[in-house]
Amino acid sequence: MNLVTFQKRMSKNLLFLISVFFLFNGLISCQFYRNTASRYNAYFLANERFDEVYKNTYIQQKSDFNNVLVVLPPIDSVSMGAFKGELDYVVEKASLPIQRHPESDWTDDSYLLIGKARLHQADYRNAINSFKYLNGNSNELDVRHASLIWLMRSFIESGNLDQASFTMDYISKEGDKFSEENIRDFYLVSAHYYRTISDFDKTAAYLELALPYTKNKTQKARYHFILGQIYQNKAKQGIDDKTINIKKNDRKAYQNYQASIKAHPEYEMVFNAQLNASQVAGTSAEDVKQAQKYFEKLLNDQKNEEYKDRIYYEMAGFAQKRGKTEEAINLLQESLNQPSTNSAQRAYTYVRMGELYYAQSEYAKANSYYDSALAISSEEMRNYDEIAARGEILNQFFEQYDVLQKADTKINLSKMSQEELVKYFEKQIAEEKAQIDKEVAAAEKAAKNGNLVNQGTTNPFASTANTAQTWYFYNEQAVRQGKNTFVRVWKNRPLEDNWRRSNKINSTIDNTANPTEMMADSKMEQENLYATVAGVEERLKSIPTTKEEITLLEQEIEVALFELGKVYHYQLEENENARATFERFIKDFPTNNNIPEALFLLRKICLENKTLEKCDVASYENTLQTKYPASAFAKLISDPNYLEESAVNDTIVTTLYKESYELYSEKKYQQAIEKLEKIQNEYPQNSYNAKIELLRIMSASYIESLPVYVEKLNTFVTKYEGSKEQEYAKKLLEVADKKLKENPVQTNPDDTEKNIGG
Numbered sequence: 001m002n003l004v005t006f007q008k009r010m011s012k013n014l015l016f017l018i019s020v021f022f023l024f025n026g027l028i029s030c031q032f033y034r035n036t037a038s039r040y041n042a043y044f045l046a047n048e049r050f051d052e053v054y055k056n057t058y059i060q061q062k063s064d065f066n067n068v069l070v071v072l073p074p075i076d077s078v079s080m081g082a083f084k085g086e087l088d089y090v091v092e093k094a095s096l097p098i099q100r101h102p103e104s105d106w107t108d109d110s111y112l113l114i115g116k117a118r119l120h121q122a123d124y125r126n127a128i129n130s131f132k133y134l135n136g137n138s139n140e141l142d143v144r145h146a147s148l149i150w151l152m153r154s155f156i157e158s159g160n161l162d163q164a165s166f167t168m169d170y171i172s173k174e175g176d177k178f179s180e181e182n183i184r185d186f187y188l189v190s191a192h193y194y195r196t197i198s199d200f201d202k203t204a205a206y207l208e209l210a211l212p213y214t215k216n217k218t219q220k221a222r223y224h225f226i227l228g229q230i231y232q233n234k235a236k237q238g239i240d241d242k243t244i245n246i247k248k249n250d251r252k253a254y255q256n257y258q259a260s261i262k263a264h265p266e267y268e269m270v271f272n273a274q275l276n277a278s279q280v281a282g283t284s285a286e287d288v289k290q291a292q293k294y295f296e297k298l299l300n301d302q303k304n305e306e307y308k309d310r311i312y313y314e315m316a317g318f319a320q321k322r323g324k325t326e327e328a329i330n331l332l333q334e335s336l337n338q339p340s341t342n343s344a345q346r347a348y349t350y351v352r353m354g355e356l357y358y359a360q361s362e363y364a365k366a367n368s369y370y371d372s373a374l375a376i377s378s379e380e381m382r383n384y385d386e387i388a389a390r391g392e393i394l395n396q397f398f399e400q401y402d403v404l405q406k407a408d409t410k411i412n413l414s415k416m417s418q419e420e421l422v423k424y425f426e427k428q429i430a431e432e433k434a435q436i437d438k439e440v441a442a443a444e445k446a447a448k449n450g451n452l453v454n455q456g457t458t459n460p461f462a463s464t465a466n467t468a469q470t471w472y473f474y475n476e477q478a479v480r481q482g483k484n485t486f487v488r489v490w491k492n493r494p495l496e497d498n499w500r501r502s503n504k505i506n507s508t509i510d511n512t513a514n515p516t517e518m519m520a521d522s523k524m525e526q527e528n529l530y531a532t533v534a535g536v537e538e539r540l541k542s543i544p545t546t547k548e549e550i551t552l553l554e555q556e557i558e559v560a561l562f563e564l565g566k567v568y569h570y571q572l573e574e575n576e577n578a579r580a581t582f583e584r585f586i587k588d589f590p591t592n593n594n595i596p597e598a599l600f601l602l603r604k605i606c607l608e609n610k611t612l613e614k615c616d617v618a619s620y621e622n623t624l625q626t627k628y629p630a631s632a633f634a635k636l637i638s639d640p641n642y643l644e645e646s647a648v649n650d651t652i653v654t655t656l657y658k659e660s661y662e663l664y665s666e667k668k669y670q671q672a673i674e675k676l677e678k679i680q681n682e683y684p685q686n687s688y689n690a691k692i693e694l695l696r697i698m699s700a701s702y703i704e705s706l707p708v709y710v711e712k713l714n715t716f717v718t719k720y721e722g723s724k725e726q727e728y729a730k731k732l733l734e735v736a737d738k739k740l741k742e743n744p745v746q747t748n749p750d751d752t753e754k755n756i757g758g
Contacts, residue, residue: 042110046090046092046113050116050120053087054120057083057120058222060079060082061073064382065268068195069222070196071195071203080120084121087121090114090116090117091114108139111134112130112150115154119150119153122157124158130147132151134147145171148170148171149171152168156189156192187213190206194206200230200234221269222260224256228256228277229253231252250280254280258277261273271303274294278294279321295314306340308340313352316328319331320356343376351370354390354394363401367394367397393567400564407554426536562594565581579605582598596624596633599633603617603624606620652683660692660695669699669703673696676692677696679692700712706739714733716729
């Protein structure tokens with residue numbers, strides 16, 4: 001190879017290398033441009049706007065400090081409605097890198113940001129699809145991990161808790177190393193999940209893990225506050241659960257409340273942390289003295305003027321912790337007397353009042369407070385289901401108790417002389433008027449303080465979708481109660497000025513009304529207050545005077561006693577009262593069909609409560625087996641498997657009964673009778689006996705004479721008193737009796753309408 005050839009070849013190679021170099025640099029420059037344009041233009045703007053929205057969700061969320069706070073702000077269409085414009089902007093801007101620079105390194109980050117924005121728009125389906133797409137297609141480990149964490153959050157917010165749990169398990173098993181940001185977020189979303197399902201032990205565990213990775217002071221203060229609440233509640237559980245270390249949990253609660261205060265959150269959280277910290281104090285004389293001094297300091301601080309209802313509520317809790325029930329009730333009443341628009345706090349105060357009276361077995365008072373609490377709260381209230389359930393139990397109790405008390409009173413009053421009755425009612429009227437005076441004075445004080453119970457104040461538990469609902473006149477219940485109260489005090493009056501005065505002409509600005517007229521007006525207003533108080537004559541009319549009226553009252557007592565006994569036993573677990581109620585029921589109404597059940601329950605109460613005095617199990621068993629041997633309750637004593645056997649028999653009997661009824665419908669009466677007799681002989685222990693016997697009587701009526709049919713119906717009506725079949729048999733008997741009178745020699749009632757199928 002000569003020199004010229006070599007030089008030419010080297011020139012070509014050099015040219016090629018230079019071309020490759022410039023091409024490579026060009027490609028790098030393009031990628032650099034794409035990354036720069038994606039990150040610092042559209043993505044940067046979208047991310048900044050989303051961070052602002054995310055921060056505001058923390059600031060604007062409403063906190064119910066009587067309940068364990070939620071870990072992360074709730075995401076739904078109502079709470080996120082205010083951020084619609086900002087979130088639309090985030091989606092629009094974050095979409096640009098994907099559309100214009102799909103090869104940039106920030107495409108996956110843009111998809112992640114769009115998913116977050118969709119979630120905060122409550123567009124759960126599209127948010128979930130975005131996070132699933134990233135998990136399956138992203139090559140960036142941090143983005144993939146973040147997408148799984150946000151996927152878990154999406155499942156929680158959309159109520160798909162099973163999928164959230166599955167995703168949490170999946171993330172936990174990921175072998176790859178997580179970034180500190182993703183570690184923090186995973187712990188927080190896990191804590192959020194367990195708070196959502198009210199597993200507070202695991203909520204606390206994950207919050208403890210998240211705190212070392214949390215830098216934001218506001219969030220740190222909130223997480224410490226939540227931990228304080230959880231440990232404080234745990235200590236309270238230790239009163240009943242001896243395995244829980246009360247002092248240890250109180251100490252941890254105090255430490256977390258102090259840590260929350262040191263993080264300098266908003267004043268409301270500082271106030272509640274201070275208040276709760278005083279609650280976890282000990283009960284020694286020195287601890288009590290210090291706590292009371294601290295409560296007094298809080299009450300005297302002008303900044304706490306709007307929180308006085310809450311302070312008195314917590315003071316009541318501290319009194320309750322020390323076993324001072326009467327003091328707690330007085331402090332709760334003081335809480336209710338405070339001028340406040342916080343209806344959530346009022347609801348919690350009502351509940352605690354109800355709990356205290358419930359514990360003292362003062363169920364009538366407890367019922368009133370539970371009703372008041374439920375009237376102004378929503379399902380977001382702490383332990384709402386338990387409160388509603390107890391309220392329902394108390395309603396059941398009070399319904400029967402009220403009937404029993406009124407009927408007993410009327411019967412007792414019917415035994416008094418006219419003179420005694422007049423004196424009794426005069427005293428009763430004076431007491432009722434005194435109570436009205438007391439209520440009016442309290443109402444005037446509350447009105448002066450601007451503290452009307454149903455004045456339409458904002459309920460933080462309620463949806464904020466329609467703010468007009470918080471106005472008094474959009475609240476139908478509040479308006480209705482207001483009208484009733486007005487009418488009770490002032491009666492019906494025309495809509496006009498100066499309606500309170502009897503003589504409007506003299507009601508002028510110069511206040512020159514005649515003193516005599518003013519006294520008359522005052523007297524009339526006083527009479528209006530007592531307008532609903534019935535007079536002696538009206539009350540005398542309510543006293544039964546005939547045997548029929550007393551019989552009706554006794555029937556009411558009969559039903560109420562049995563039902564009240566069951567409420568005492570099953571719902572209230574007041575077995576001493578249950579026993580006394582059932583004993584009176586059996587003594588006063590020995591022929592009632594429910595006597596066997598009452599005896600069985602008395603036996604059950606005695607067996608389950610060995611401490612009850614004079615509880616004669618053998619006597620109850622003997623009475624059941626000798627007087628009511630055919631009852632299911634008697635059979636349960638001799639054969640504990642009776643119910644199981646009866647259930648099996650019922651399955652067979654159901655089929656046989658349907659076959660018998662089909663034969664009856666086809667007018668194959670003799671075959672129907674034979675099948676029904678077979679059922680009665682082979683399966684005596686079943687719940688269809690009344691139906692079987694009535695169908696047998698009806699089938700035989702087409703074969704036997706009308707008088708025999710009437711006689712059998714009469715026997716049936718007596719035997720199955722109180723059953724549905726008895727009611728139908730009475731109708732058949734009425735028709736048959738009429739036909740028998742019209743034609744005494746009629747041989748059978750084949751034209752009598754009958755149908756008891758099913």
